[in-house]
Amino acid sequence: MELLRMAVLGLGLGGAYALLALGVVAIYRGTGVPNFAQGAVGMFSAYVFFGLRDDGGVPAALAVVITVATASLAGVAFYLLVMRQLRNAPILARITATLGLLLALRGLAMALFDVASRTPRGELPSHVLQLGSVALPVDRLLIACLAVLLGIVLSVVSVRTRLGLAVRAVADNEKGVQLVGLSPQLLGALTWAIGFALAAVAGIVLSPISGLDADALTMLIVPVFGAALLARFNSFMLAVAGGLGIGIAQSMLALVQDHQGWYSILWAGIGRSQAFPALVVILLIVASGRLLPARGDAATGRLPVAPLPRYRKSGPVIALAVGLLLIYTSSTPWLSAGIVTLCGILIGLSVVVVTGYLGQISLAQCATAGIGGLVTARLAAGLPLPLVMLIAAAVAGVIGIILGLPSVRVRGQSLALVTLSAAYICEQVVFQDPRFTDAEYGYPLIPAAALFGRQLDMTSFAVLVLVVVIAVASVVGALRASSLGRRALAIRENEAAAIAAGTNVPRYKLAGFALASAIAGLAGCLLGYHAMVFAPNGFTTFASLNVVVMAYIGGIAMIGGAIFAGIGAAGGLFAQLLAVNGWASYHDLIGGLGLLIAIQLHPNGIASLGHDLRHRLRSRSGNSKVPPPPPAERSTSVATDSEIEGLVR
Numbered sequence: 204m205e206l207l208r209m210a211v212l213g214l215g216l217g218g219a220y221a222l223l224a225l226g227v228v229a230i231y232r233g234t235g236v237p238n239f240a241q242g243a244v245g246m247f248s249a250y251v252f253f254g255l256r257d258d259g260g261v262p263a264a265l266a267v268v269i270t271v272a273t274a275s276l277a278g279v280a281f282y283l284l285v286m287r288q289l290r291n292a293p294i295l296a297r298i299t300a301t302l303g304l305l306l307a308l309r310g311l312a313m314a315l316f317d318v319a320s321r322t323p324r325g326e327l328p329s330h331v332l333q334l335g336s337v338a339l340p341v342d343r344l345l346i347a348c349l350a351v352l353l354g355i356v357l358s359v360v361s362v363r364t365r366l367g368l369a370v371r372a373v374a375d376n377e378k379g380v381q382l383v384g385l386s387p388q389l390l391g392a393l394t395w396a397i398g399f400a401l402a403a404v405a406g407i408v409l410s411p412i413s414g415l416d417a418d419a420l421t422m423l424i425v426p427v428f429g430a431a432l433l434a435r436f437n438s439f440m441l442a443v444a445g446g447l448g449i450g451i452a453q454s455m456l457a458l459v460q461d462h463q464g465w466y467s468i469l470w471a472g473i474g475r476s477q478a479f480p481a482l483v484v485i486l487l488i489v490a491s492g493r494l495l496p497a498r499g500d501a502a503t504g505r506l507p508v509a510p511l512p513r514y515r516k517s518g519p520v521i522a523l524a525v526g527l528l529l530i531y532t533s534s535t536p537w538l539s540a541g542i543v544t545l546c547g548i549l550i551g552l553s554v555v556v557v558t559g560y561l562g563q564i565s566l567a568q569c570a571t572a573g574i575g576g577l578v579t580a581r582l583a584a585g586l587p588l589p590l591v592m593l594i595a596a597a598v599a600g601v602i603g604i605i606l607g608l609p610s611v612r613v614r615g616q617s618l619a620l621v622t623l624s625a626a627y628i629c630e631q632v633v634f635q636d637p638r639f640t641d642a643e644y645g646y647p648l649i650p651a652a653a654l655f656g657r658q659l660d661m662t663s664f665a666v667l668v669l670v671v672v673i674a675v676a677s678v679v680g681a682l683r684a685s686s687l688g689r690r691a692l693a694i695r696e697n698e699a700a701a702i703a704a705g706t707n708v709p710r711y712k713l714a715g716f717a718l719a720s721a722i723a724g725l726a727g728c729l730l731g732y733h734a735m736v737f738a739p740n741g742f743t744t745f746a747s748l749n750v751v752v753m754a755y756i757g758g759i760a761m762i763g764g765a766i767f768a769g770i771g772a773a774g775g776l777f778a779q780l781l782a783v784n785g786w787a788s789y790h791d792l793i794g795g796l797g798l799l800i801a802i803q804l805h806p807n808g809i810a811s812l813g814h815d816l817r818h819r820l821r822s823r824s825g826n827s828k829v830p831p832p833p834p835a836e837r838s839t840s841v842a843t844d845s846e847i848e849g850l851v852r
Contacts, residue, residue, distance in 0.1 A: 209454045210451045211339050213451035213452070214347040215409070217448065217450020217451055219408060219450070221351075221442060221444075222346075222401050222446070223241050223402055225357060226241055227398065227436070228438070229439075231436040239424055240301045240308060242305075242421045243305040244406075245402040245409070246308070252266050253415060254316060285300050287388060295558070295562075302751060304799065307795025309418075309795075314788050320416040322411060323415050326411075327345050346409075351443055354443035355440070358438075358440050366390075370393065370394055406420060428624075429445065429480045429481075429483040430445035430446035432488065433448070449480050453477075474631030478628045488620060489612060507807045515677070523669065541776060543773075546572075546726045547768055549675060550568050550722075550772070551764065551765030553572075554765070554768065555765050557718075563610050564614075565618070566619055566748060567623070567747055569742045569743065570629040572723040572742055574724055574727065575727030575731075577727075578595040581647070584649075588732070595725060595727065596728070599727070600717040604716060606622065608713070646736050646737050650735070664733065668733075687711075693706065752798045753768040758809060758810035758811050763811075773790065
């Protein structure tokens with residue numbers, strides 16, 4: 204009976220998953236875009252509803268109408284202002300745009316509302332039906348029934364009406380839809396409006412059950428994608444079944460949380476029930492992985508340029524001189540923020556390697572940095588600093604190989620889901636479990652950094668970090684200029700062509716993940732020494748998303764993009780500037796909105812402006828060495844090294 208009771212309790216959570224998954228499937232069927240911001244929309248809508256009802260005194264029914272209508276209008280606006288402009292962009296740009304929306308909504312919620320976790324009063328009946336010895340909460344049953352009802356309605360509309368069939372056709376052939384007299388813009392806006400409205404309903408009904416928490420509601424996207432994957436992003440009823448099933452299974456895991464024994468580490472312990480949906484996502488994607496792009500993965504648009512780094516000899520010298528000047532003239536708060544920025548640059552460089560050069564979308568680079576920080580916490584007390592740095596980078600590199608194994612079977616949005624789920628598992632399980640951190644109470648401490656028997660103060664440590672960053676950036680720049688870098692770019696542009704040219708694509712992918720993760724692990728090690736404690740809140744899933752967003756704004760295939768990511772890192776120089784002026788809560792909002800603007804005005808990144816200007820000036824002067832501008836679409840033929848150079852410039 205206890206098993207049945209926990210299953211019934213899981214219906215409420217599963218019903219909310221199902222509602223969110225219905226919106227994800229609706230958007231994907233109509234525009235071919237996986238909406239990573241679906242949970243954030245539900246979160247923000249929940250704050251709007253309870254703010255109207257509790258603080259504004261608006262009747263609950265009217266507050267629901269206002270909230271759902273506002274969410275629908277927001278979906279229409281986001282589609283018309285952002286996603287419509289990116290309809291021919293590569294999947295990396297479209298995924299990153301939804302990540303920008305996620306951060307913007309999270310930042311806006313932090314700026315407008317009190318985001319302290321609380322449990323508001325619900326509007327659904329809260330009494331219990333007694334069925335024999337089993338108590339059935341009515342609100343859970345109603346949420347599940349609502350999800351089933353809406354799933355049936357959407358299924359009937361999608362297959363029985365002309366409008367439903369036209370919505371599905373928009374993602375495949377806009378011109379064909381126009382020929383039959385329908386507007387692709389109107390249909391696309393309709394799917395985003397429906398998706399956002401369903402997210403709003405889910406946020407409203409779930410918050411009284413699981414709590415009103417900005418981060419927890421935003422990260423519902425992980426189990427929601429699990430339900431959508433079970434439905435293959437196509438079937439509304441399978442999405443409902445998947446959401447309900449994941450919610451029930453997640454609730455039933457509570458029954459085995461107290462089991463002891465080494466073998467129980469997989470299901471018993473901190474964060475296991477939260478991580479279960481993420482594990483489902485990984486297993487589903489890897490088990491059903493395809494080597495060909497799926498719906499919405501079409502190779503359209505042009506990937507961000509990856510020009511050869513300039514000033515490869517003088518650049519490190521200039522960077523060292525400028526860095527030393529800033530280090531020795533900065534006050535303690537700014538020096539601390541500068542160290543965080545330098546470590547953020549390292550994590551940004553890891554994104555440049557794996558995503559910018561190799562084209563593999565990884566949303567777990569801060570998680571691998573956390574692995575490096577965790578290794579540092581375990582070893583720093585007994586080993587010298589250089590050896591700890593090497594071991595931390597090596598362990599993170601091995602984790603990177605494991606993380607990159609799914610890239611052999613999947614890519615694009617599927618790989619983004621895998622890496623996001625892996626980052627979430629690390630955050631919920633590895634970084635919180637005392638069996639991994641070796642700290643029963645609090646977080647493990649890290650001794651002050653020492654080199655050659657001399658303890659380093661903050662200034663000396665900053666100099667060390669600066670030298671490490673310049674050395675790694677030089678290696679990454681040399682990689683771009685080498686034949687290895689050119690082959691990586693060939694894989695990014697067209698895997699089939701690279702395979703035809705004799706490139707061992709799986710080996711390059713795993714090597715890219717290993718190198719990128721080793722760089723991130725080195726950053727985590729240095730961050731640990733700086734903080735003198737392993738603090739998991741610095742390696743959250745949101746931190747990984749922020750790094751990717753900032754790197755994309757700066758130029759995800761350029762070292763300048765990594766520098767931009769470091770400046771925009773949480774706790775970095777930009778965050779310090781905001782804190783000094785009392786705007787600390789606007790960090791995510793500015794980053795998210797900045798991406799949504801920059802991805803349309805400067806899709807190659809801000810760091811590319813100088814490259815574009817030089818290209819135009821040389822073109823006007825008749826310089827024959829200037830390569831032609833990139834084509835509108837990627838070529839499917841086998842490219843030579845020189846052709847690749849022209850393409851990525």
